[in-house]
Amino acid sequence: MGRRSGGRTLEFKDAGTQVGPLLVVDDVHTSFRTARGTVRAVDGVSFDVHEGKTLGIVGESGSGKTVLARSIMGLLPPRDVIRSGTVHFAGHELTAMDDKDLRQVWGAELSMIFQDPMTALNPVKRIGVQIAESLILHLDMDKKEAGSTAVELLRSVGIPSPEDRVKWYPFQLSGGMRQRVMIAIALACAPRLVLADEPTTGLDVTVQAQILDLLAELQRERHMAVILVTHDLGVVASRADDIIVMYAGRVVERAPTHTLFHDTKMPYTRALMDSIPRLADPSGVRLNAIAGRPPDLINPPDGCRFAPRCPYAQDKCRESEPPLRTVGSADHLFACWFPLVDGESTVPPVPVSISAPVTPGPESSGASDI
Amino acid sequence: MPDDKELFDTRSSSKMLANRIPMTAATDEAVLEMQSAAVDGEVLQKKPFGFLFWFALSFVGIVLFSAVLANVLPLQNPNFGHFTDLNQGPSSAHLLGTDDLGRDILARLVFGARVSLIVGFLGVAIGLVFGGSAGLVSGYRGGRLDIALNAFSFIILAFPAIVAVIAIVTFWGASLFHITIILGIATIPLMYRVIRASSLAFAQRDFVVAAKTMGATNTRIVLREILPNVIPVMVTFSLITVAGLIVIEGTLAFLGLSVALPTPSWGNLINEGSSNGLLSINPLIMLWPAMAMFTLLWSINLIGDRLRQRFDLREGVL
Numbered sequence: 229m230g231r232r233s234g235g236r237t238l239e240f241k242d243a244g245t246q247v248g249p250l251l252v253v254d255d256v257h258t259s260f261r262t263a264r265g266t267v268r269a270v271d272g273v274s275f276d277v278h279e280g281k282t283l284g285i286v287g288e289s290g291s292g293k294t295v296l297a298r299s300i301m302g303l304l305p306p307r308d309v310i311r312s313g314t315v316h317f318a319g320h321e322l323t324a325m326d327d328k329d330l331r332q333v334w335g336a337e338l339s340m341i342f343q344d345p346m347t348a349l350n351p352v353k354r355i356g357v358q359i360a361e362s363l364i365l366h367l368d369m370d371k372k373e374a375g376s377t378a379v380e381l382l383r384s385v386g387i388p389s390p391e392d393r394v395k396w397y398p399f400q401l402s403g404g405m406r407q408r409v410m411i412a413i414a415l416a417c418a419p420r421l422v423l424a425d426e427p428t429t430g431l432d433v434t435v436q437a438q439i440l441d442l443l444a445e446l447q448r449e450r451h452m453a454v455i456l457v458t459h460d461l462g463v464v465a466s467r468a469d470d471i472i473v474m475y476a477g478r479v480v481e482r483a484p485t486h487t488l489f490h491d492t493k494m495p496y497t498r499a500l501m502d503s504i505p506r507l508a509d510p511s512g513v514r515l516n517a518i519a520g521r522p523p524d525l526i527n528p529p530d531g532c533r534f535a536p537r538c539p540y541a542q543d544k545c546r547e548s549e550p551p552l553r554t555v556g557s558a559d560h561l562f563a564c565w566f567p568l569v570d571g572e573s574t575v576p577p578v579p580v581s582i583s584a585p586v587t588p589g590p591e592s593s594g595a596s597d598i
Numbered sequence: 599m600p601d602d603k604e605l606f607d608t609r610s611s612s613k614m615l616a617n618r619i620p621m622t623a624a625t626d627e628a629v630l631e632m633q634s635a636a637v638d639g640e641v642l643q644k645k646p647f648g649f650l651f652w653f654a655l656s657f658v659g660i661v662l663f664s665a666v667l668a669n670v671l672p673l674q675n676p677n678f679g680h681f682t683d684l685n686q687g688p689s690s691a692h693l694l695g696t697d698d699l700g701r702d703i704l705a706r707l708v709f710g711a712r713v714s715l716i717v718g719f720l721g722v723a724i725g726l727v728f729g730g731s732a733g734l735v736s737g738y739r740g741g742r743l744d745i746a747l748n749a750f751s752f753i754i755l756a757f758p759a760i761v762a763v764i765a766i767v768t769f770w771g772a773s774l775f776h777i778t779i780i781l782g783i784a785t786i787p788l789m790y791r792v793i794r795a796s797s798l799a800f801a802q803r804d805f806v807v808a809a810k811t812m813g814a815t816n817t818r819i820v821l822r823e824i825l826p827n828v829i830p831v832m833v834t835f836s837l838i839t840v841a842g843l844i845v846i847e848g849t850l851a852f853l854g855l856s857v858a859l860p861t862p863s864w865g866n867l868i869n870e871g872s873s874n875g876l877l878s879i880n881p882l883i884m885l886w887p888a889m890a891m892f893t894l895l896w897s898i899n900l901i902g903d904r905l906r907q908r909f910d911l912r913e914g915v916l
Binding site: 301303306307327331332333334335336339340342343347348349350351352353361362365366410413414416 | 803804807808813816826
């Protein structure tokens with residue numbers, strides 16, 4: 229579609245020449261109007277991502293991480309959404325763009341890998357065609373050139389004999405292979421930032437590792453930034469430069485990966501780590517699940533939102549909300565009145581009462597998953 | 599409180615475990631080979647269309663072919679009466695016999711097929727162009743446009759179509775053009791509803807969002823992502839509707855509201871053959887067009903159904 233290249237109005241600098249962060253997310257709020265009330269799915273999230281870096285966003289279901297990813301992309305439904313805050317990408321304000329401008333950014337500069345490779349590919353189109361489309365659209369390639377580039381892309385994501393596979397339909401591929409195709413599509417136009425929304429959730433563990441390693445390898449080759457959204461701390465532990473932990477629509481801890489694991493401040497992050505099962509544990513050991521459920525995002529609790537489930541919660545935690553603050557190193561932010569010191573709490577643990585009021589989870593509102 | 603060292607150790611040990619399994623391109627290749635073998639097997643084992651399908655397809659093909667080439671084929675004048683050969687049975691001179699005015703029934707049948715087919719296919723084409731495109735856009739865009747179009751289609755559908763058609767034909771005059779247009783318009787809301795529902799189902803799917811994030815325009819998404827998925831439904835429903843329109847034209851003709859006599863249409867032929875006590879003198883006059891219409895409708899429905907079975911991805915391999 230050569231005619232669209234003539235209408236290209238946004239200027240983007242070449243990779244590697246970016247001054248300052250590539251993506252700046254500033255105080256993003258996203259709420260959904262529902263019959264029960266306003267669901268504040270994302271409630272004041274700020275962060276930035278530098279070129280070539282990997283940011284992990286971790287949180288349990290309903291913590292707002294998918295809505296955050298979609299807010300960054302600008303993929304929110306047009307109705308019944310209240311949003312504020314800004315997202316700047318390479319100096320352009322995405323939140324102020326209309327669809328026409330966004331289409332120049334999407335795919336070419338900023339692309340997304342979806343959670344479920346089973347549904348994110350068009351079932352009635354050959355995978356080669358699906359890869360070639362964005363090449364023709366953004367890079368003004370002709371059909372033949374796009375076709376041969378599609379073969380190369382399939383080869384680069386580790387699909388054997390790609391010359392034959394380009395003619396295959398998605399149903400002929402396994403889940404892992406489909407996710408490789410998704411990655412090939414997302415990376416086709418050499419974007420500078422890739423948003424991977426739980427890219428391996430639908431895959432089994434061995435394939436997960438392959439896909440994540442592939443993504444990391446391509447990231448190094450292409451000097452891309454990656455935002456890896458996941459509910460699994462293990463996925464981001466060895467791959468992210470920085471990690472954001474989200475809870476109930478807010479950032480509760482943000483730190484470089486090493487710092488987060490070695491100097492955990494927020495009891496929620498600690499609880500997430502403890503909930504990872506360990507191979508070394510003898511069989512029969514109970515999993516350390518976090519008691520209770522995430523709060524109702526229509527009426528979040530006063531004070532710290534994790535307080536109802538926190539073993540160290542004090543009266544102060546239930547009364548006033550802790551700000552995102554820092555102690556010592558400036559790049560380690562956390563929202564807790566009584567941060568852990570060397571992994572230990574400074575206040576005695578209080579058993580979480582089982583009879584604590586159970587509020588319906590955000591799933592029941594129907595708006596947490598758009 | 600488990601220390602972090604242990605956490606990392608665990609991770610590396612599970613990673614080692616994963617590495618020990620030779621999950622390399624070689625295994626991928628093997629997996630893909632197995633898959634491709636399975637897929638090839640699938641193709642071989644695919645249920646054949648069967649004799650009935652091919653019979654139906656040939657019948658529709660023959661009717662279409664002869665209707666299109668009626669002027670070229672060695673047929674007799676459908677309106678010329680052989681006054682010496684009234685009410686003849688099948689013979690070498692008249693393959694299907696003659697009617698009460700000595701006209702060749704085969705010639706009338708073939709020329710009459712033109713009317714039925716034009717009304718059926720052209721009417722559906724009108725419905726597809728307007729109703730289909732409105733349905734695609736409405737299902738994809740949603741919102742106020744969808745609500746408005748939807749309400750409008752319900753209003754039209756609430757009106758009994760056949761009564762409206764009879765009323766309009768009575769006032770506007772019965773001609774092939776008028777009937778085609780009216781039946782075409784009556785088809786629009788049907789097409790709209792079916793295609794909107796299908797489009798709506800696909801508009802919410804991830805691959806549509808994925809196409810959007812790759813910079814596809816709305817037009818492109820509708821035409822290149824949604825339309826190919828809707829086509830199986832579209833084809834099947836169109837064929838069923840063609841059959842439906844042929845029946846309605848027959849009904850109108852039977853009531854004397856279709857193309858004016860002596861121009862033959864299948865409905866006209868049935869009407870002629872059943873009036874003036876002809877049924878007891880020469881039942882073949884009515885039997886031939888009735889059989890032709892029955893077989894055509896049965897064929898079209900069967901083709902539509904078999905195509906749906908073959909191309910319905912949801913029932914198939916997924």
